[in-house]
Amino acid sequence: MQTLRDVVGALDELDDEGIIYTDGSSPAARAALVPGVTADEASDDGLRYFLEVALARDAVDVWSAWRDGAEPTLDDKLMAISYYATQDTYLPVD
Numbered sequence: 416m417q418t419l420r421d422v423v424g425a426l427d428e429l430d431d432e433g434i435i436y437t438d439g440s441s442p443a444a445r446a447a448l449v450p451g452v453t454a455d456e457a458s459d460d461g462l463r464y465f466l467e468v469a470l471a472r473d474a475v476d477v478w479s480a481w482r483d484g485a486e487p488t489l490d491d492k493l494m495a496i497s498y499y500a501t502q503d504t505y506l507p508v509d
Contacts, residue, residue, distance in 0.1 A: 420489065421446065426492065445462060447460065475495055
């Protein structure tokens with residue numbers, strides 16, 4: 416099974432309609448995409464809703480915009496997405 420790091424690493428290739436399911440918010444958390452699997456399959460695997468792909472992309476875009484257009488690393492993307500998924504707001508600038 417994929418990890419959240421794998422999913423975020425492939426974010427640019429994912430369908431905007433996809434939904435990310437995970438078993439946590441750490442980079443090593445198991446992750447699946449719906450519709451890559453069904454929501455029932457994700458639940459059966461112990462995964463729960465994490466964030467829509469479109470919202471994950473927005474979190475990364477805002478991260479970059481708030482940092483004068485800086486190109487985020489994979490770790491920056493993970494932090495921005497995990498923060499948005501758990502706090503329902505964008506990761507603030509330090």
